[in-house]
Structure formats: C-alpha cells, structure tokens
Amino acid sequence: MTHPGPISLVSIVLVLLLSPASSETSALQDLISRNADFGARLYRVLAARTDENVLLCPFTLSAALTVLLSATNGQTREQLQAGLTLTRLDAQTLPGGFKVKGHQILVVVQVLSGAPVVQVASSYLNLVQTKLGGTVQGVDYTNAYEAINTINHWALEQTVDQVQDFISEVDHQTQLLLFLCVSASFTPPFNASSTQDERFYVDSYHVVMVPMMFRADKYLLAYDIHFALWPIEGSKRRKYECSSVCAHTFLLCTDLCEE
Template identity: 30%
Template structure:
C-alpha cells in the first residue's frame, strides 16, 4: 500500500519586532531544524551544481506529522533523521507536536506578513485511519482529512492540485503531475510566505549588470540598488559576508556572499545552526550601497531519493510500521515530493545562539554587491525559525 507525501511551498520579501516571547524548547526545535536544513541542503547539492530552493520547515512539519502515525524503529528513524530525537521525553510523548503547534502560533500571528501553513491528508475511500491519529493531527497541525477515490486518477489529481494552488496563493499550480490508482494516502503540507521589504528597492534604480556565474560564464541580470543603513557582519574564518534584509513584520532574509575568489562549495560543509545564529547575533548596522539581483526560482525534488541518505529509509520499505496511522497491513511511503517557488523583486519576496569566532564588524565595507553565487535564508526573527533557504548560482535560471 502506498503513501505519497507532497510538500508545496511558495515564498515573496518582509523584520524586526522582538516583543514576542518564545520558550526555550521552541528555540531548541528551531535550532535542530536549521541543522536538519543544512544536512538536507548538502544532500541536494551533491546531486547537481545549480540553483537550490526548498523549505526545511515544510519538510520537517510533514515528517513530524508522519512520525505520529509510526511505531518502533520507523518512528525512531524519522525523528533521528529530522534531528528531533533528542527532544523526545518519555513522560511527555506529545512534546514534539506541541512544539510545532507553538512555533506555528508564533510565526503566523503577524499581520504585516502573509505566512500560512496547511496540512491535508487525502485518504483512499475504504482506508480506515486510526481515530487517535486523526484527532492528534487535527489538534496540533489543524490538518484537513478528506476521503478521495484514487482509482479515478484524473479527478483526484485535480482535487489535490486545487488544494495546493489555494494554499500557496496560486504560486504552485501543479504539485502532482500523475497519481497511481493504487495510492492509499497522500499527505500534503504547504507553506506560503509573502512579505514586503522594510526598505524597498526603487525600481527606477534597477539596471542590467553582470553576474559572474563562474570564471568562464557571465550573465546579464536586473540588479536592484539601495543606499541605506543595513545590518551586516563578516566571517573571516569562513571568508564570507552576511547581510540582513528586513521585511515588514517579524521576518528577514540573510544573504550569505562568499568573498571574491572563494568557491561557494567550500562553504557547504561549514554552515550550521551555530554559525547562522552567531552571524545574526554579531551583526552591526552600517551604511551600505547594496546591489542584489532580481530572481525567480521553481524547484522540485524527489525526496524519497534523498532522505535515505539522512537515515530515513525504512518508511519506503515493507518493514515500515505505520500502525498508529492505520491498522492496514503493508502500509509504506512510495514517494516524497517537494516543490518550492520564490520570487524576489524590488517590493519584496514571495515564496511558497552561540558566539562564532572570526565574526567581526570592523574594517566595514561601503558596498555589498551580490554579483556572484550566493546563499539566502528566510527566517522568523523572534524564534529564529528557518522557513526557506536557497543557493543562487545563476539568477537567470528558474
């Protein structure tokens, strides 16, 4: 029997209201999720040398839901692959879903930015889902559970894609292109983000300029420009510069730009939660001329080919144990699909705490010109929850 997981994420640009309180446990959850994001990024990047964009929160939320239906080694494997196993407490079995619930409340309250997460379970007409499981995912994730006739692939595909389209502000129109009529269950998790820059770029200042993909390839891109005060730091040990671009509300984008002559692939293994949170902590406000390319990306990933490299493998095999989800025998995951889109322009972005040595705010530059491959991270500033991350090698490529 087949379970198909689909993650659909869309993102647009929005920073800094620090008035909310967040618990230590939620901070631990977001820290673990950053490290999971970087583990996942490294596996994705090992497949190709091109643009990358995904939502680690979208993926981890879906698998946290799936873990609630799993038992034994299957559940242990999922939580360990997500870096969440250390958060488990024997005397508090529902702690992890409670933390996700609290995190969602913290990140979606802000009226200045659109951020919406959604979860839906589409279930074969005669598949009986355990009442305890359905009650839990409704309670903690506000999940929708709908019966659907997978024996009618065309109609079920339309139903599911219409759901995703609505939940992602019509940014993702086709999450699934075909459906196997023997599918038993589909778990859909969506996240939609739309934010406006706190310091928008003036479109009249946008001009085509060079972007150096590598030493042999140069492309022309629309380069946005703004001269203002920004939060900035540099990490001399890693040879990168970091810029924070705030959105209106509680969200921000970090731009991580390797120094000239530094191969971005040399940085892949060095980024983790400790470094990322260290950069945020050490930033200083300075006057800068910022140049940033406009770009759009639409990326799809077959996570069932990637996740086994993170230790999540038994869910795809006959030994999978989803007895808390359903008493049906031989229930396993067949596919895990993740699709994410982002658009960054002058107005903003649409997208579906250790101290780090070597970080300095001295010898400050006067310009921050993003004209070579870079990384970016969209995060919630109160909780440090990482919503999206990406790598731009060529901003002219989708």
C-alpha cells in the same frame, strides 16, 4: 546585479521558528536549534550531489515529516527522529512547535467503495486537526482525474489561485499523500518598485527572465573554510604536517605540528 555567464546556484530558504523573546522557552529554543541543524545537514548532502539549482526549505520538510512521525512507532519512528535531529523528543507534542501562521496541511488517503483503505487513527486525526489545523480527506487514487482535481483545487485555494496544476499525475497504487502549504513573508518586506526582470541561469544551456528583488543593505555573510594537510619531511626522526586554513579572504595560516 547580473552575471556574465552561466552559474550554478544553490538557494536555501530557511524558515526558522520564531517567537517573541518574552515567550521563548528552553524547549522551543532546543527545537529551533535542532531544526537548524537538520537544515544545515540536508543542505550539505544536496550540495554534494548536484551543481544544479535547488530551492530548499528545511522548515516545510521538518513540519511535514513531523506529521508522519506522530503516526509511527518502532524503528520507523526512531529513524525519522534521528534524521530530523529530534531524538528523545515526544513525537506527540512536536507538531505544535511547527505550527505557524499561514501553515496548512492536507492528508489525502485512499478510499475505495466509500471505505478508507488506510485506517487513520482517531487520535492521529485529532492531532492533525488540533495541533496543525490540518484536514484529512479521502479520494480514490485509482480514479486519477478525481484525485488530481481534488489536490489541485486545494492548492488553488491555499495559494489564492497562484499555483495552478500543482500535480499532473498520481500513481494508482498510492495509499496516502501529505501536502503542506506555508505562506511566509519577508521581514522587512521587499519594495515592489525595486523588482525588475533579470536573467536567471537555469543551467549552462538555459536562461530565463524572472522577476528579481533588489535591496541595498548591510548583511552578515559567512563562508566555509578550507582545511588542508601537507606532509613535510623534516629530519629522519621527525615528521611534520603543515595545516593550512584558507579563508575566503585568502589569508593563509600555517601551523607545524609533530606527529
């Protein structure tokens, strides 16, 4: 399907934590619900700020920030937990809930003269390695060439040479960078024979041809409703409001309520 003119697209990639029904626990279900809430709130904030194209994967953000959460305390931890909707959960056990197949993490810390500037606690290092299968590597960020090559080489390995020149510059004052790579697949998978190049409208002035996947099926679809209030002058003693709920089907429902 093609569009006759430029469009603004907000695309969401929601990768949910899924587990076989037989092994689901209330704790995991609670984490799934919290992560979905975080993703929805983040989407609303981004959608309110821009009409440009946005690719959003709340799961990767949650997983990456949870790694940092495990190394914090005090107000920093409280703020991260509130932002991620993870209040009152144990920060030390959270990373295990975000571990999925194809999930790789790299923590790159600043190292000068063979000694790390950022001291990584052994307990945190063990958490990254055992709970997330991640690695901690030291580089000299003042040597931009070395730092960029180290990070880009890791990206090439994780994506099987699909992502090249992942970063092109680094700030020499950087102390720590966190990288997360998640390889996910669609279920059911897309049929490669149904993929064809179509126009993608980057903005009002730029159009590019990109491979698009087509599949005909029945899908669940939902829209946000619009709620509006109009004051209605009745008698001198009463005031009314007309509440109108306008759904996507343009069905109008009204209700008169006394103030």
